[in-house]
Amino acid sequence: MPTFTALTHLPGREAAEALCEACEDLTPEPVGTGIFEIEDGSERWEVGAYFTEAPDEIALAVLAVAFGAQPFVISELPEVDWVAHVKRELTPVRAGRFYVHGSHDADDIPEGVEALWIEAAMAFGTGHHNTTKGCLQALDRLATEGFTPSRVADIGCGTAVLAMGAARLWNVPVLASDIDPVAVDTASANVIANGLDGRVISIEAAGFDHPTLEQAAPYDLVLANILKQPLIDLAGDMARHVARDGRIILSGILTTQADEVTEAYRAAGFAAGLRDDLGDWSVLVMTRS
Structure with missing residues (x-):
């Protein structure tokens, strides 16, 4: 058609x-x-x-x-099977200890990595975009520094690659939410494929607006790889749902937008930490004061 x-x-x-x-x-x-x-x-x-x-x-x-x-x-x-096309074109991504791959590379995984199997699908997050890669690298750094959260949420989870990465690092339950029901279905399928069923729970929700997300707060770590304006709009809710000294990892932000997002979160009670620029995109790691 x-x-x-x-x-x-x-x-x-x-x-x-x-x-x-x-x-x-x-x-x-x-x-x-x-x-x-x-x-x-x-x-x-x-x-x-x-x-x-x-x-x-x-x-x-x-x-x-x-x-x-x-x-x-x-x-x-043109009439193209884009999912099949992307599968052929995608190569594995190394981000810190993480190795994100599709089924076509499942037989060639290096030793000593945390392998995450993500198929091309109708949801964001195959690891190839610099925002996803940067967030995975930020997760890896937190673990290396000895950070050990017990309550984690991934807001706007897409494929749930970040939620699954957190679950692999710390062996804790992770809530993964997205406003898009297609993304939630994709996330649920990826969770099962990666052997994390029951450890990563996929929820359809806008931001933290879901009873399960509300009841699990406050969080020690929240991931949000979305866009500038939704992140700014979320700053107040983020402050209410993140524990004192809890961390947040934010992305989906152009380098030209990073200062504006940082200021919005400083005003909400977060202290600026690491900023990592990958190409045109920024990843922010901040701590609730």
């Missing part, structure tokens, strides 16, 4: 949301729409609509003019 994309951008979240909503009334109707902030300091938002038949280019042009957006760029995507 062919897939068509129609993408544009414009200033302001409210205008982007209104345009996104207007796209839903098009004929043919899109199978999905969405917006996200272009995090380059321009305060512009991208609007996307996805179709299984060619969209009405004239109607899209009219919408773009009506909402002050750039003209829609329409593309037809």
Whole structure:
């Protein structure tokens, strides 16, 4: 089945949301729409609509003019099994003591590593992105320094690679939450595949908003590899759910955004610790004062 994309951008979240909503009334109707902030300091938002038949280019042009957006760029995507393609392309990742691999490399694991089996799937976190790799390296450093948490949470867990890494390091139960039900299903499957069923518990939740997460607090360690604005929005909740002297590992942050996130967490009661920049991305390790 062919897939068509129609993408544009414009200033302001409210205008982007209104345009996104207007796209839903098009004929043919899109199978999905969405917006996200272009995090380059321009305060512009991208609007996307996805179709299984060619969209009405004239109607899209009219919408773009009506909402002050750039003209829609329409593309037809080739029919590709992207998961199979990614599996072929992904090579194992070494991050500290961790070795993240797919099933195609399961017979070639080096000795003395903590192997984590992650298949390409519809969730973030195969270890190849610098944010995931940086968080795994931060976990490795904490363990090397003798840090020993007993209560751990991974907020926005994606594939649960970070939650599983923590469970392997400290042999403690880890709660792994994500707002996306597909990610939660993917995380649960990965947990079973890695022999961690019962030690990593996958939960569908936004932030800490779940009875299980609330009851398990305060946490000695919280991982959150998401995005700048959700991290800033989470700072107050993080302070309420992290124990005194507890650690947090934050990523999903561009290097240009790291200072802003650091200041938000300082204001919430965290002391800045290690900052590790990998390419364009930063990983922050902070301690609740």
